[in-house]
Amino acid sequence: MKKTMSQVLLYVIVSLGAIIMLLPFLWMISTSLKTSTETIKIPPIWIPKVLRWANYVEAFKAAPFMRYFVNSVVVTLVTTLGQIVTSILAAFAFAKLNFHGKNFLFSFFLGTMMIPGEMLLIPNFVTLSKMHLINTYGALILPYLASFFTVFMLKQSFQAVPDSIYFAAKIDGASDWGFLWRILVPMSKSSITAVTVLQMIGSWNAFMWPLIVTNDATARTLPVGLQAFTTDAGTEYQLLMAASTFVIIPMVILYLFLQKYIIAGISKSGLKG
Template identity: 55%
Template structure:
């Protein structure tokens, strides 16, 4: 009886937490279907009086979102592939290869995670400006081709692979590179998918950095494109919410499809090492 009560209490807390997390999304969708007058009405209403589905079409036509979408797709694909490659190579080096100063270098890299990202905005911008990469794809992609957190996560996963596999492969004449791609990478598939998905979501939703390094509409990404709904006359909240709903939908679908890999990858990486 006591166990059933505890389990029921936990389910209630989880349900309340889930509803609190969903409320902003429900409000966003509700606002996207309202008229301008209804958006500003007080007290606010959850259910629109007249469902304005054409807000989505107006929002799409208000700015060159097709170009923004293309830019976002390019940035997400290239930066995700680049980070996966650098993460796999670095995680393998820090988990399996023996070289002088390995643990010291890894500790220093972990220490950089404590540096706020905002402190690096100006140095990174100055560096890219000197290279002539401002308002180009290089500025949107190259600074984010490596992630210390991803390296740490995959390294922990690699450490969970029995060393006997590595020894046996070396005896059979297998090179480090072949062992990495033939054995380690397939075994670490859940962690790699988790890293790729987190990277894709982060790149898709990035706002501050693309806003800083892009100067023309041709190079803007989707989150930066949302600024088109804020003018000197005010903000078109219903169109802004409609555009926001369209932007986050692909990532929600991707997360739902691959969520089992995230749970498996994070849980196993956290237990081993």
């Protein structure tokens, strides 16, 4: 009886948590189908009287969202690929190779994770400005081609692979490069998939940095493009929510298809809880 009650309580808590997490998304979709008058009604209206699907068409035409979409796809794919490659190489070096100062370097880079990202905005902007990369793909991509958080996660996963496998591969004549890509990476695919998805979501949703380094629509990404619905005259909430739905749906679909790899990868990296 006690076990049954505890399970029921657990399901109730989890269900409440799921409902709380879903409420903002439900409100976003509901608002995207309202009229401008219904968006500011007090008390709020959850279900509009007439579903205005035309809001999605108006939102798409209100700004060059196709250009923003292409920019977001390019930036997300390039930064994710670059970050995964550099992180795999660095994680392998810290996990399996022995070299002078390895522990000091790892501790030093680990300490950099305590630096708030906002403190790097000005130095990065000044550097890229001197390189004449402002308002280009380079400004959006270069600062995010490496991440020590990703290195840390992959290092934990690589260390879980027994050293005996590494030594056996070396005895069989495999090089470090061959062991990494033929044995270690396939064995750690769940962790690599997890950090890949997390990086893609972070890059896709990035707002502050793209806002700072872009001046016009040629290089802006989708999150920055949402500003088109906020003017001096006010905010068109129904169009803003419709456009926000465009932005969120790709990442939701990606997560739903790959969630089991994310959970498995985070569990293997030791970052549970």
